[in-house]
Amino acid sequence: MRIAVCIKQVPDTEARLRVAKDGKWLDEEDLRFVINESDEYAVEEALTWAEKTGGEVVIISLGPARVQEALRKGLALGAAKAIHLVDEAYQGGDARATAVALAAAIQNEGADLVLTGSQSDDVGYGSTASLVAGHLGWPHAWLVMGLEVEEGGATAKVTREMESGMNEVFRLTLPAVIEVQAGINHPRYASLKGIMKAKRKPIDKPTPAELGLDAASLGAAGSHLEILEIAFPDSGDGAQMIEGDAAAAAKELVEKLQKEARVL
Amino acid sequence: MSEQVWVVLQHREGKLHRMSKEAIAAGQRLAGEIGGTVSGVLLGSGLGDLVAQASAFDLATLYTVDDSALQDYNPGAYVAALTPAIREQAPAFVVFPHTYQSVDYFPRLGQALDAALVPEVIGFENGADGLIWQRPILGGKLQARVRVKTSGTVLLSVQSGAFPADGAAAGQADVEPLPSVPSGLTSDREILEVQQVGDDQVDLTKADVIVAIGRGVGGADKVESLRELAKVLGADIGASRPVIDNGWLLDADGNVERERQIGSSGQTVAPKLYIAAGISGAIQHLVGMKGATCIVAINKDATAPIFNIAHYGIVGDLHEIVPALTEAVAAVKG
Structure with missing residues (x-):
């Protein structure tokens, strides 16, 4: 099977985040970027199924030049080639505009299955891959915790998370877009050999024209949404903060839990 | 005609989902804000008592679709059932509870309608440039204020706890079939089973x-x-x-x-x-x-x-x- 896997590079949310001067997004200077968590699991799932079916993985990402690092990592893990939608016209879009570009890249590349994470850890629309499926006219599933390709790639058995600790198992026809949840598998580490080989693997950078796309449907121009401002939320009443070294803070907390909150 | 807000209600095993009530509360607030009316939409097979549960809110109309293809939730039939009605009636807003079910299909509906999507809304305000939506980003560390800059129906999902269910006003809705539902709805998923995850001994x-x-x-x-x-x-x-x-x-x-x-x-x-x-x-x-x-x-x-x-x-x-x-x-x- 030829499997396309879409990944996003996102700010490391464990890092210290600062709002940019214009207030519309993060200040990206000195910001550390990582592959979006659920997308890492999608890469692993793609590699597993490509190995089982004797196919190959094409890794696709939309984003600025820094994204090349994430694509190289995917190549080092075993993807055969990468597509980087780096042209300025692609950038700054919402789920709608991003999906238009990704769908065109997938169509151009040809794929029997598309895998991606369920939600980005930055804007978190959770919608982009479902929109891609709509453009391709393929079935999709969100929050997938189990995947079994069946019948030589004609169908797939999918386990999807529901609320309250339940999973639903169903079958859908391939090709399809499968949006995996973190935890579906155990992502592998890149080997030194893989890292060396990755340096010689191709990263294509198709322009909108090469994908038959009109710039008006891409990036901010092709978006329904506009982010006006981002901010740290009001802390509400917030927590009563307890200071001091570990022993002193622990002692004070226990006292408060006993006498103030009366829960101990 | 005043602007319409629709609320698509989720249910399971004959009961309205807790977050459906929160979505109604959000829809009613939104309708108040824009001076419009709010209606509910209920999809399923053999709806029975659910119609009584869902019509007991202050809704102008409760639209229902009762079809065997909607027996088990599946995005194919849900999107096919809703698309023509939304396209023709052109509600200003369609509100969904932000659940694992809604977010599985409402982007797909957005694609079919080319409608704007605002997932995971936790609040909104009515400013000079229209409605501004608040939603969490970066794992809830920050919040974004976003605006829809295009015209047409906006589909949004409301996050749990943002619009408390006790804010949903009771009433008596007129019940009508949702218009323009195509015949021959079909499921795009063959449901095999529902599993409990892990050891259910731990409560x-x-x-x-x-x-x-x-x-x-x-x-x-x-x-x-x-x-x-x-x-x-x-x-x-x-x-x-x-x-x-x-x-x-x-x-x-x-x-x-x-x-x-x-x-x-x-x-x-x-x-x-x-x-x-x-x-x-x-x-x-x-x-x-x-x-x-x-x-x-x-x-x-x-x-x-x-x-x-x-x-x-x-x-x-x-x-x-x-x-x-x-x-x-x-x-x-x-």
Whole structure:
């Protein structure tokens, strides 16, 4: 099977985040970027199924030049080639505009299955891959915790998370877009050999024209949404903060839990 | 004609989903804001008593679709049933509860209609340039204010807890079939089974005290000090999703204790005391524990959103604070 896997590079949310001067997004200077968590699991799932079916993985990402690092990592893990939608016209879009570009890249590349994470850890629309499926006219599933390709790639058995600790198992026809949840598998580490080989693997950078796309449907121009401002939320009443070294803070907390909150 | 707000209601096993009521509350507020009317949409097969449940709210109309292809939820039939009606009636807003079901299909509906999507709304305001939507970003660490800059129907999902269900006004809706539903709806999923995840013996919903472990713990080999704290407190152990996904919480046989996950995909708990150690407080976790009477947060990051809902907070290394806390608890419990 030829499997396309879409990944996003996102700010490391464990890092210290600062709002940019214009207030519309993060200040990206000195910001550390990582592959979006659920997308890492999608890469692993793609590699597993490509190995089982004797196919190959094409890794696709939309984003600025820094994204090349994430694509190289995917190549080092075993993807055969990468597509980087780096042209300025692609950038700054919402789920709608991003999906238009990704769908065109997938169509151009040809794929029997598309895998991606369920939600980005930055804007978190959770919608982009479902929109891609709509453009391709393929079935999709969100929050997938189990995947079994069946019948030589004609169908797939999918386990999807529901609320309250339940999973639903169903079958859908391939090709399809499968949006995996973190935890579906155990992502592998890149080997030194893989890292060396990755340096010689191709990263294509198709322009909108090469994908038959009109710039008006891409990036901010092709978006329904506009982010006006981002901010740290009001802390509400917030927590009563307890200071001091570990022993002193622990002692004070226990006292408060006993006498103030009366829960101990 | 006044503008319309539609609310698509979710249900399971003959009962309206708790968040359907929150979506109604959000729809009613939105309709009040724009001077419009609010109607409900109910899809399923053999709706029966659900129609009575759903029409008991202050809705102009309850639109229903009763079709065997909607017996089990599937995006194909849901999108096909809703698309023509929304296209023709052109409601200004269609509100969905932000659930694992809605978010599976409402983007697909947006694609079919080329409608704007605003997922995970936690609030809105009516400004000079129209409605501004608030939604969490970056794991709830920050919030974004977003605007829809195109015209046409806007589809939005409302996050749990943002529009409390008790704000949903009661009434009596007229019940009508949803117009323009195509004949021959078909499911695009062959449902095989529904499974309980993990060991259903673990019931954290009745726990009085929970020690919950987050990503900040740092590894499976570092969980022991939290187990000791739980022991002196007589507490149950819980965990946030990343801990489970990374396989850091293991039972005696080395199996991942997924059934101890707390949050939207795990259990919803309401203990007297909840100690969140190394949990940043992503909204998916908060919806599962914010009903706790007293929340203690221990985190090295002073900007972690967990501190916004916690009652007591300590900023620092949990591997220093937790053993100290175990000692302090042991001293008073003797």
